[in-house]
Amino acid sequence: MSETLTIAGRELTSRLLLGTGGFTRLQTLGDAIDASRAELVTVAMRRLDPSAEGSVLDVIADKGVQVLPNTAGCFTARDAVRTAKLAREALGTDWVKLEVIGDERTLLPDAPELLAAAEELVDDGFVVLPYTNDDPVLARRLEDVGCAAVMPLGSPIGSGMGIANPANLTLIVEQAGVPVILDAGVGTASDAALAMELGCDAVLCASAISRALDPVAMARAIALGVEAGVLARGAGRIERRTHARPSSPLAGMPEFAE
Amino acid sequence: MIFVNGKPHDMPDHATISELLAGLSIDPEAPGIAVAVDSEIASRGAWASHQVHDGAHVEIVTATQGG
Numbered sequence: 001m002s003e004t005l006t007i008a009g010r011e012l013t014s015r016l017l018l019g020t021g022g023f024t025r026l027q028t029l030g031d032a033i034d035a036s037r038a039e040l041v042t043v044a045m046r047r048l049d050p051s052a053e054g055s056v057l058d059v060i061a062d063k064g065v066q067v068l069p070n071t072a073g074c075f076t077a078r079d080a081v082r083t084a085k086l087a088r089e090a091l092g093t094d095w096v097k098l099e100v101i102g103d104e105r106t107l108l109p110d111a112p113e114l115l116a117a118a119e120e121l122v123d124d125g126f127v128v129l130p131y132t133n134d135d136p137v138l139a140r141r142l143e144d145v146g147c148a149a150v151m152p153l154g155s156p157i158g159s160g161m162g163i164a165n166p167a168n169l170t171l172i173v174e175q176a177g178v179p180v181i182l183d184a185g186v187g188t189a190s191d192a193a194l195a196m197e198l199g200c201d202a203v204l205c206a207s208a209i210s211r212a213l214d215p216v217a218m219a220r221a222i223a224l225g226v227e228a229g230v231l232a233r234g235a236g237r238i239e240r241r242t243h244a245r246p247s248s249p250l251a252g253m254p255e256f257a258e
Numbered sequence: 259m260i261f262v263n264g265k266p267h268d269m270p271d272h273a274t275i276s277e278l279l280a281g282l283s284i285d286p287e288a289p290g291i292a293v294a295v296d297s298e299i300a301s302r303g304a305w306a307s308h309q310v311h312d313g314a315h316v317e318i319v320t321a322t323q324g325g
Contacts, residue, residue: 020323029323044324047263047317048291050283056323057290072325085299086319090292099325157325206325 005202007179008095008127008148010066014039015196016226017068017181018219019206022158026054028215033063035219036209042068042097045087057091068129070097075110077117084121096121097151097183097204098130107157111138115145122146131183134164136171139180149178151204154185154195158207162191166198173199188218189225196229197237261315271312275305278316290320 005012018038023029033041041063043056060067069087074080077100084096100117102110109132121128127148132138134152142150152172155161162185163169173180179201186192186208195203203226212218260267262282269278275293279286286305293300294317300308310316 019325021325023323042325043321045292045319046322046324048284048320055290055321057321067321069321070325082294082297082299086292086294086317087321089299089301090290090320097325 005179007129012039012202013037014223015202015230016192016223017042017202017204018209019204020056020059020210021072021206022210023215024210026056026059029056029210030059030063031216032209032219033059033065035216036205036223038223039065040068041065042070042204042206043091044070044072045083045090066095067091067093068095068097069093070131071099071117073101074099075101075113077113077120080113080117081120081124084117084126085124088126094125095127096129098128098147108153109133111135114138115141118142118147119145129181134168134172136168136175139172140175143176143178147178149181149201150176151181151183154182154191157184158211159185160187160208161185162187163194163198166194169195169198169200186222189221192222192225193229193232196226197233199233202226260310260313263316263318267316269310272309275300275308275310275316278310279305279318282318284318292319293317294319 005015014037016036016038017040018036019042041060071080071083074083080100088094100110100114101107118128118130129149129151130142130147131151139150154163181202181204182195182200183204186205192203205222209215209219260269276286295314
């Protein structure tokens with residue numbers, strides 16, 4: 001794996017993307033951006049509240065990171081496309097983390113709507129990073145319509161359940177011709193490390209960091225988890241065995257009298 | 259009357275998006291804002307000339323913290 005991650009021609013040195021949801025203070029968000037070393041930071045698009053003090057955009061500008069708007073909260077392709085266009089107009093970026101949700105309780109993606117929205121946005125010139133199920137066929141279809149990356153979930157958003165189906169994630173990684181970014185489900189640093197060990201190109205975290213007892217420390221821990229996973233993947237892990245394989249020589253054992 | 263972010267709002271006839279924003283104490287020069295009128299995006303360059311018709315549904319959005 002190369003030192004850098006390239007998405008749609010843009011080179012990133014960090015393989016950790018940070019979601020800004022859930023931070024209770026903007027100061028903590030800023031510190032977590034520093035600690036995570038993330039270069040891509042997500043935001044949601046919502047109605048303007050003129051009375052709101054401070055803005056996530058001020059923090060993002062201050063830290064010099066790239067904003068990645070999402071379409072969170074959209075349940076149809078139509079609404080997601082409109083939200084992406086509003087984000088492009090508001091933020092001057094044609095990058096979008098595409099979310100089209102099919103179920104309120106699990107927040108799992110709606111596959112047909114997601115694919116339709118992805119195709120329409122790609123045709124309109126967007127760099128589309130779709131949040132998708134851990135379904136290798138859907139991931140391939142999203143790549144086929146021109147998505148710049150695929151972002152399979154590990155487990156439901158905010159659940160902290162880690163990678164529920166490592167086998168599917170491995171299948172997605174094996175076939176993908178675009179970066180695979182694990183999105184959703186990370187609960188702690190070891191989940192992020194596992195994602196990278198399985199061959200993901202990056203990890204996106206929000207709740208795992210923002211809702212940790214110490215978000216800044218967790219941001220650093222998960223960044224190190226990502227780094228450890230990359231190193232471990234490159235180092236080539238040993239095969240799993242059913243039985244033990246001694247690591248000390250069998251020959252030359254001393255004999256002890258009864 | 260028009261609707262701004264879902265709420266009824268009185269506005270003079272032929273007022274533009276720029277005038278609407280000014281009336282709401284929103285700086286039209288501030289970055290990070292987008293406006294849609296009846297689900298169609300009104301580009302920033304057109305705010306000064308785009309008149310909002312009676313009964314229009316206007317959405318004014320910006321970035322907020324999110325996933």
